[in-house]
Amino acid sequence: MPSQSSKSITAWVITVVALGMSAFQLYTAQFGLYSAMVQRPIHLLFAAALVLLIFPVARSMSGASYPLYLRLWDWVLISASAASLLHIVATYKDLVSRGGAATETDLWLGGLVILLVLETTRRVMGPSLPIITIVAIAYTLLGHHIPGLWGHRYIDLEQLISYQYLTTEGLFTIPLGVSASFIFIFILFGAFLVASGTGEFFIKFANALAGHLRGGPAKVAVLSSATFGSISGSAVANVVSTGSFTIPLMKKIGYRPVFAGAIESVASTGGQFMPPVMGAAAFIIADMLGVTYLEVCKAALIPAVLYFFALIYMVHLEARRRDLRGLNRSELPNLFKTIKEGGHLLLPAALLVFLLVQGYSPMKAGLWAMVAVVVISWFKKETRMGPRAILEALEKGAKGSLEVALACACAGIVIGCVTQSGLGLKFSSLVIQASGGSLILSLVFVMIASLVLGMGLTTSAAYILTIILAGPVLVDLGVAPLAAHMFVFYYACLSCITPPVALAAFAAAGLAGSKPFPTGFESMRLAIIAYLVPFIFVYHPVLIWQGSWYAIILSFVSATLGCMAIGSSLMGFMNHRLNLLWRLLLMAAALGLIMPGLQSDLAGGALLGLVYAYTNYRSRKMEPEPAVDA
Template sequence: MKEASKSPKKIDTEIQEKPSYIETLWKTRGSKWNRARVLSLIIAVLAIGLSLFHIYTAGYGTLPSWQQRSVHVIWALLLIFLLFPFKKGKEFGWVDVIFVLITLATAAYMLFDAQGIQSRQGNVSTNDMMFGTVLLALILEATRRTNGLLMSFIGLFFLAYIFLGQYFPGALAHPGVRYGKVIDQMFNSTLGIFSSPIYVSSTMLILFVIFGSFLMKSGGGQFFTNFAFGALGNKSGGPALSAVGASALVSTITGNGAANAAITGSFTIPLMKKLGYKKKFAAAVEAVASQGGQIMPPIMGASVFIMAEATGVPYIKLAFYALIPAVIYFLIAGFIVYFHAKRLKLEGIPKEQLPSVKEVLLKQSYLFLPIALIIGLMIYGFSPMKAGFYAIIATVVLSWIRKKTRMDLLKILAALENGTKSALAVIAACAMAGIVVGAVSLTGLGLTFSRFMVDLAGGNLFVLLLLMAVASIILGMGMPTVSAYVILSILGVPALTDLGVNLIAAHMFVFYFGVLSGLTPPVAITAYTTAGIAGSNPNGTALYAMRIGFGGFFLPFIFVYNPQLLMQGGNTLEITLVTVSALISCFLLAASIEGYFIQLLSVIQRILLFVGAVGLVVPGIAGDLFGIAALIIVFLWQKSKNNNVPKQLSA
């Protein structure tokens, strides 16, 4: 079967974004006003206002710490209760009105008595306890609406653990904490709700989300997509390779796997299906690429900003450290897609039906300049906030180079609105993560859990890594990556560092598995999103995505044992050797998974390549020699004229 024969006359790579409320209202400005239009206007004005607040504070200085974070949280809560109804799929109703009024009352108390609340740390008042309790309840409900019941339940569990610690078994038990101290930690200070996750969310994170919204509105996402299809579309497996490239590039802007899958998957998945790929494969490829965008520099996902705060390492350095593993992740997915196409004899799309790379670069490459500006400013020493601030301005200015990308006032307002709306779920998740941070601090759970995991593993690092990987995937199910990472970094990283794992490698380990939880059933949000677009079985798609994205599950073990892959330790030669070894390992792994190398692989050949891939990542020369020997043996075996070719595998 050849893709070329089924190719459409012209490949449509246009990204279709959902119109913002402000754009819809403008287009229907002659219509009569009703409740729905009034509500849309209120949401649009509040969302635009929050974006403007954060852009202004990024450029001209933030409010004092507690005030900045409290404004951020309470404004976001108000929008959540307006935008996400109490019952999913229903209209805004009287229950939502009650939540809005309670939020406004809490906001008034927090804003008008901000200094008093902070001054009463250690001696909370009755009003503090009342409004602190209300705020906790509002965050739990907002999290349920935006991130699901499971995430809200996790917050409830940690709150219950604070008060009921004496009923927990063994080392997990603690005497409990009085209520006043809990409210003091959670509400009056910056050690609970307003701790590091909300600090990051209210400064760097939301600004980069807003920047991503501006970049999408200016056509940056379209540029990345056209470039990926022009560069890769004519190769074997071209449509799938292009989907990997386009989704990886666009998801570095969006920072959200499921959201990105909905944006790019709307055209990559139907295109792959039309050109001969089975719907399960098409959905799985898009899921792997979209979810992996969170690990790809320079933008990456929200978790890396929190990682920078936790490790004390600047964000731009963490992005640099993460570059090699991220590239390898997508190379593995690309190798698997390529071998899949070769196995099924699928060809690429004719060049004349694809965007011209030269033309795309000549006409649209200026849209990459804001990202380059962010990188340059942060390398030069600017804070992420300042870099994001100037990048937003640059995006608007550069958009005026061509009429097609020009951002007028309506597009600017739409970008401001979409930026805030895109951040709401993450803000709620960060507030919930703050509750977890406060609970761990109050109870000493972090140290207890670390000792428990080390004891359970018997002091064996490999066993501990397996336990942490499973725990990371389970905790990450149905949760945004940022929430999963915060919990895992608090509970899991100390256990890893106790056994000698490099600090950056330990954080990256739990971060990777938190990201990959979006692909693992029974709750695989990103895979389920792409399955819905493709019309494939959700769990079957998730399992296939795990197969294509297996490198992501493999890589964290590589850089724990070889931290040079993260630029941690070693000289240039050692880093180069480890990188080359990892690349060869991942090539062998992809061939083994897909069952194809020069031609179809036998079972013995697949096993030999898989063991060789493992050998290449085990520290020491013996493993490297075995891996290279496995590659040479299979290569010569497949090249030999007497090779007994197995029957073709099914798609």
């Protein structure tokens, strides 16, 4: 077993490598990226080295139980990673001069890189993505034996390795490029916000703002998770960080454990598609589509607002139905005092949005917003970031990027296999043939693919893999490219709360002390609007700002009323408890209101008005409920 001194040396090495990774990324953010075949391999080298230093061969061997011979094996793999990735950095110019022809050294080192990416991804993410990648490689090498449309021309191992290692069409393609530029900077920005106390401020501010209202702690969970989740980009991390505060408070005032866990998981998941940051996903989508960051944020805004409005509305109905109160003001922070003590911490996020609107590159905007976090933290003694806090944030940011970096590397291998084998070109024909040319069936197939892939992968990896295969299918069937990408991305996010592998819901269940599967199904019920809206904006892109101002405003207002109708239908409450007939009428009203179109809006609005008038009349005849706090 390694001695205490060797463990401390390893910890120091981890710190140095993590700081080196952050320094490299910050340097290129300010002074410009290197060429793709330099920037991306160096980024991958840092990530692979950190994974091999931090994550053991098997999770059960962590800590003192990790044998010395395995630690030595990790150092062998780190050396192999350095040799194979720095080789491409040193010889990429020579590669161009020889017309991309691979040498024997290239082939050996290229094969080694692919194996190292599979192993490091397995260590940090588990076996799901490496298995998908191995299946893709096997299909590329053996697919010529498959008859019919699923087969392809003969591709040997040398051709596969050359394509993956020596071009920007395989391992070093767009996903890894986005990770090596935009994503890392925003993960680092999030680490600086957390280090400055911004995450804690979000929770205090939300408590001061809404904690005293009926069902206040649940509304606090929604508000704090929406804001913090947009920056963190990880639903599970968001659940663990904010849920540890909000879930006990929800249970304290009377929310069922299953409901409390579901609220936190749904709110944390929604943070991934809440502008402005969207967990850096906005930059991946923008890069894949070749559009501006603001265009993606604009498209995500209305669906995200509808999602959180529906969630808060259902939280409020549950509180009314169970007559749950908020917290006493004596238990809550003072709003004015909270803003006075920590309001300055919001300025870096405002600066980030301002710089992006002004046309600065995402990397430059993220870098200067990060600098602003440090400068602004010095406005108050309680939030001041010293050198130690800055170094810790740099280290945590680098460690926080590992999952995304390796997922993007593995996704790049799959993309290379899809393009080299020609499957990407044929997949559209295969899906269209299977669906009989029906758009709705194709959308259902793509939805299922996004949900299934997302159950074992990060949201970014699930989105990238699905859009590479399914994106052309939807575009061929007449879907607008932006709508197609947003459709896939939404369901990749929703995989976090969709059983059987609902990671965010299961994490929340652990904090709430509830059973995982009931929490997952309750999460699906609360997030029902997010399962419906992507189908709506595919058929009617007005909800992603594709249309006139009049049409956008009308659709937004009607969809908001639709969220109220669907929330009341699912919760069985509007002014008083509803029987099945009235709930079905409300569901019909919701579908009419959410679907853009004047006739459907009028029909849905009439139904909603009818139910509201009836419930209001009934509630007046019944004994009045206790007064609502707010």
